[in-house]
Amino acid sequence: MTDFEIPGAKPETLLITLTGKDRPGVTSSVFATLALAGVEVLDIEQIVLRRRLILGVLVTAPRDWKKLRDAVEETAASLDMSVDVDRGTGDNKARKGGRSHVTIIGTPLKAAAMGAVAGRIADCGANIDRIERMARYPVTAIDLHVSGADPDMLRSVLAAEAARQGLDIAVQPANLLRRGMRLIVMDVDSTLIQGEVIEMLAAHAGCEPEVARVTESAMRGEIDFEESLRARVALLEGVPESAIGEVYDAIQLAPGARTMVRTLRRLGYRFAIVSGGFSQITDRLAEDLGIHFARANELEIVDGRLTGRIVGAVVDRAGKAAALRQFAAEVGVPEAAVIAIGDGANDLDMLNAAGLGIAYNAKQMVRDAADTAVNVPYLDAIMYLLGISREEIEAADAEAGIVTPSPPV
CATH class of the missing domain: 3.30.70.260 (ACT domain)
Known part of the structure; x- marks a missing residue:
């Protein structure tokens, strides 16, 4: 004493x-x-x-x-x-209840919106213990350390407020998983890349509008994915194999995709892509980006042309979730340490299987079912949910000799 x-x-x-x-x-x-x-x-x-x-x-x-x-x-x-x-x-009062990280992303982040979020946190009987800025451009991202409320209850309340305010809000329990090595499993079409590969291939067959209509219906969950996929692939019969290379060269990655993979690989994260698309594309993407695992459907090719059929079992909604579990086992991490990112109905099982399921620029039904939604067009914004700031990303890039754009003055 x-x-x-x-x-x-x-x-x-x-x-x-x-x-x-x-x-x-x-x-x-x-x-x-x-x-x-x-x-x-x-x-x-x-x-x-x-x-x-x-x-x-x-x-x-x-x-x-x-x-x-x-x-x-x-x-x-x-x-x-x-x-x-x-x-x-005395010291700081220990608050009963859970502890959470609440990440807010706005473009821009208005004072009124921030006030509304703080009000909902107070309504839950919770307290904001600390506030950190994760990024100020091209989005504003703020991380709140919140105590005194169950994370699941807080997530439900803030999801409704996020919709009202036009914000992206993610609520995660404050635990060691956020700091540990994790596995990130991503959908490909309209998530890792912009657009849909099958529609790009359909342009070579002259049936792009028809394929696009079926794709939209499948992503909304209106028709069975496998049935829709086989119907769309059948329309590609006769397309030359060379079209696959032309489509790959025309692919545009989601903004921030390379930054996210590069940065998180440095921290020991593992990556997987799981797609209802085609291995002839996803395998090349994995090699190009340094992604550890890839799973997709294989187009049958005979005498240099697509036959309109798929080789083997279809990677559908259940298949994506099964692949996630397999990759997690191979890496040696629990499913609670997996982050899944997707945009369509066939991603729902995968998002639910992960510890953190993120709906990225997704259909409404997917946003409603996922743990959180990111609706800004920057895939690397997901790193702010993991407690990694824009300043830390740029510092790491500078050490590696990678030039990043300067922020607006």
Whole structure:
């Protein structure tokens, strides 16, 4: 027991809050003053907003706490900063209930929308303990550390508010899974890449409109995926094999796709693509991007032309989920550590099988069923849900000699 503790009483503490223009040596000067009093540090927060520093330090209060207060005020004056010293008892109150990370993505993020989200969190009896900016361009992404509410209940409440405010909001339990090595399983058409490969192939057969209509119906879940796929592939009969190479060369990745894969691979993540499309395309994509696993349907080719048939079993809705489980087992991670990303009805089983299912620019029925939805056209925005900031991404790219666009001034 130290000389400032009384048996059975809550320990007295001092909350020291320093504000002013940031400069080198501010934090070290404050702690040099605190060191002379021999106090213990119980908590600390420091942020810098537009070169203005806010430093909060919670310390044990010595017997002669007024002497320490005077010394801290003298130090602050020498730094041309303001300081407030508040005497009280105890540490930060431990809040009952779960802890969550609430990630908010807006383009832009309006003050009214942020206020509405904060209001719903308060309505749940929860508290925002910490706020961090993950990105300010091309989207604004904010991560809230929230305590005092069950994550599932919070997710339900904030999903409704996100729809009202036109935001993307993800709620994840605050646990070690967010920091561990994970497996990311992605759909391909309209997720990893822009557009649908089968429609691009159909353009070579002169039946693109018909194929597009069936594709849309299948993605909305109106017709059986396998039935629709076989019907669409039948229309490709006679298309030369060379068309596959032409389609591959014309593919455009989703904005941010390379950045996401490159960055997360550096952190030890594993990637898989699981597609109702075709292995002749997905295998090349996997090789190009450095993706570890790929699963898709195989087009039958005879004498240099498509036969209009598929070789083997169809990778459908159930097949995608089965592939996810197989890849997770091969990597050695639980399904709770898998992140699945998709946009169509045939992705639903895969999204439900994952620990975090993300509907990416998806149909409404998929957004309603997924854990969260990302509706901005940047695939790398998903990294903000994992606690990785834009600044960290750009710093890693700079070390590797990769030039990234400058933010708007």
